[in-house]
Amino acid sequence: MTLPLISVALCTYNGEKYIEAQLNSLIHQTYKYLEIIIVDDGSTDDTAHLVQQMVANDGRIKFYRNEQNLGFNQNFQKAIGLTTGEYIAICDQDDIWAENKIEILHQHIGDNWLIFSNSSCIDEQDKTLEWNILRDFNFGSRNYKSILLHNWVTGHTTLFKREFLDYLLPIPPDGYYDWWMGFVALYHNKITYLDQVLTRYRIHSASVTQQEQNITEKAYKLKWLEIVLTMVNNFRQYKNLAAADQLYINKLYRALTSKKHSLISFPLLSIINRDYHNFFPDSKQRKPLSRLNFAFKFAKGFKFLKP
Known part of the structure; x- marks a missing residue:
């Protein structure tokens, strides 16, 4: 059976400290028929150089640089637009993926447009913290109202089908792209949750989440x-x-x-x-x-x- 091409949409911005670890977790996925689309949003550190070194060693990686900063919503929309795979996975620059993440999500997406999973949290030294992003979460039979006032779909845990783009795009310029993704998929009852930790989500001082908490x-x-x-x-x-x-x-x-x-x-x-x-x-x-x-x-x- 011919496996479908799965695209990974990865956005970078001043991510030199962790980008190599993340890319290594992508290129060593058990699901091998991948393309990795990287769009850099105007980094001023060594991110571009590090990525270009890895591009030279793996033909599945394609690297693009924005002439001006787009912000994370529009940068992810651009990255998604550059993908060609039948499925698309969203990727942050500073996490670490389980080596079978893509394979497992592909196996469980079924006839849904989008599947999401859970993440454990790690610190700047890769030490595992004592909590997961979703705690005591039960997808159940919730309707679209359950995502109007708070988000529980994190973009870096998702895999979705290309047909979803007809409904997903355009992504609103303000707010959070993954919250928008979750709402659209849930509204059409085309979303499912896999209760497995497949990503090590990094908490560090430069992350958007941590800056908001400080x-x-x-x-x-x-x-x-x-x-x-x-x-x-x-x-x-x-x-x-x-x-x-x-x-x-x-x-x-x-x-x-x-x-x-x-x-x-x-x-x-x-x-x-x-x-x-x-x-x-x-x-x-x-x-x-x-x-x-x-x-x-x-x-x-x-x-x-x-x-």
């Missing part, structure tokens, strides 16, 4: 609220929404941005209270009073955002 708690919360607002705005503009679902997400967006009351958005409180179990399937089950209290605190948080 700010005050209030600033971090405000940033998160702004991202939620950005993503809900993206979702309500998705081109393939059914009319009823577009109406619902528009209603949610208006509730998130409501400033009619000095303390709280009561429309948002009502929506969160009513659809709590759809929005937060991984959270504990709550009795009516507890659910209402949660909804009040959630809605109250958005009053701090600028109109």
